[in-house]
Amino acid sequence: MVTLISLLTFIAFYLLYGTSKKMAFVGELGSEKWAGEYKKIAQLTGLALMIFSLGLSCFYWGLGSGTFSFLVLLMTVASLVILLAPLRFLNYRFLGILFLCAVFFETFLF
Template sequence: MVTLTVILVAIGFYFFYQTSERAYPSRTLRVERWMYMKQQPAKSLGAICLITAIFPAIAHWGAVAGVLFFLVTLMTVGSLIVLLTPLRIIGYRSLAVVALVSLLIEITF
């Protein structure tokens, strides 16, 4: 549940980040080009991801703690995206590997 929530928050925030006017679009990936060209559907998908991310947190920890976890995750992931995306330090493959390992650890233990 934790990994799913963090992944959904990251995807939702990244959609909003790429559609902002201040973000410099790299347009190297087809998804990033689509987000740049079709901003309204991208913002809608980002909102759907963020709204969907709050439900597993509430189901796992309860109403207040789930919302608090969602907000803390949103702030943490958001600051990491704003800081690291322009620097191109972390790629999509490394993020996918980290998410997969985290999901496997969460399921195993």
């Protein structure tokens, strides 16, 4: 569940980051071009995913802890996206390996 919340938060923030004018366009994932063409739809989708992720977080951890955990997760994801996107580290291979490791750790260690 934590991995799903993290993944939804990442997708939501990356969509919102893709609609920003300050984004350094790298085009690694392919969603950047779509977000640039359909800015309003991408913003609404990103906000909907962000709210859904917040709702899942509050459902999983409770209202206070879920909100705090979501904000910490959002700050972490936002920092990583802003730092790693211009360096072209965010590609399908890196994100796939990261997601599989997170699922493995969540399943077998927790």
